[in-house]
Amino acid sequence: MDLLVDPFLQNDFMLRALAAGTLVSISAAVVGTFIVLRGMAFIGDALAHGVLPGIAVAILLHLPGILGAAVGALVMIGGIGLVTQKSRLSSDTAIGLLFVGMLALGVVIVSRSNSFSGDLVRVLFGEVLGISPSAIIIQVFVTAAVVIAAVICNRPFLLLCFNPEQAQVSGFSVRLYHGIMLAMIAITVIVSFQTVGTLLVFGMLLAPAGAGALVASRITSMMILAAMFGAISVYAGLLASYHFNTAAGSTIVLAATTLFFAVLLVQTVRLGHLAQRSWTH
């Protein structure tokens, strides 16, 4: 029992990591649900990685990384819109181009600096064990904002998932609400990179929501399940990283993806069992 609880009770940094990780799980569950239901995984991925040059420049200029991440996300979203509009290429081509370009720019900036490799690892994989109380407070506000926005925009978001045309003909601007949704994804990515890092925030967006989609029969229950799966992953990942001395952020995401495949396995066995029963009757 002590092995399961003591690491958190005896170490403030573990408790802070648990709090920050759980908060990330909640906002990632909300926006991750929309990403999974609307097939926006690629743009989520691009946002998660495209913020890298922004963060790199911010660190070079001794500015807060979160500010750079915000600028990076804005450039990314604006760029995708511009390329899609001007080139008439499909948006996944635009997303891919911006994504790889921004990532390359980030690495180029980082490679110019000698003392930067430690920072790079920190940005990519997060420093969940070094979270400051002020970062947790920011996290609280962002999580609350994401949840409130999802509640207020519940109807247009539901219609967007169902069919964007139906949203438009019901009087909800697809442009506006798609934009709000993108902003929610961006803000979740931006504040989460300190916890699990830009490389792994994507895992927290997809894995718990994906697992939720496998079992939920309603969108609200999918979000709640995703938040629970996320929180369990954070707890299990932190505990494992404490006992086995592994990288905390990566262990959390590994726990989340493992949980996804476990749910998939249980579902497959259960559905297979049901199908077999209906055949034999």
Place this chain on the structure above:
Amino acid sequence: MIYSYQDKTLSPGSVESAQIHLRASHLAVGYDNIPIVQGITLQLDRGQSLALVGMNGSGKSTFLKTIVGLLPPLQGELELLGARNSSAARRVAYLGQFQSSGFVLPLRTIDVVRMGRFAAHGLLGRLKAADHELIADSMRRMDVHHLAHAPVRSLSGGQRQRVYLAQVLARRANLLVLDEPTASLDAAGRAIFARVIEEEVTRGASVVIATHDIREAGRCDHVMLLAQRVVGLGSPKDVLTPQALLETFGVMLATQD
């Protein structure tokens, strides 16, 4: 004999605007400024139905999308429910052709039908008892009320289409615009659909349907034959002639009832 609605019913200024549910005048529709059909001139009054008949790519869906405001008109004028701007949009219901994607949202039947009330109440307006009654009634009319709490992903293609049609009914719209609504329905489903459309028309709604089903078109007040141009427009009796259908489809079709 092909006639224009305008000759028959429209004398400018004499008809009350609310009586005219849809009016197009020299309308051109298409994508990206490339017109697919030009010179559409027609009028649909309260309680009337119009069938658009034509092959794939003939411009049916493009015209429907233009009516509901998903595409801008390229030329000419379009009036909905007496308004030239989009203020009438919330009183128009639309059902497009659904792509049968492998993944179906985690929603129950009642959740889908309930979405039909969102247009009337906007972002935060509360659904009232009358709305819930309308939702239940729409499910009953499409015979999916016993599936109200079933996950949509557990339904067959035809059942899903009936759920989507129940959503359209729940809109309680003045103008219903339906793109091949019966394509995935079986005989029983088509019979339910025919009855429901009859009821909608009787309560004063007007209906525009794109269809490949000549019999379905024959039940409407007006038929428009499309083949990237208006081949014919008028009553089914006048328009659904072997010659006009040959022009529309390029093959001979039987036309008796």
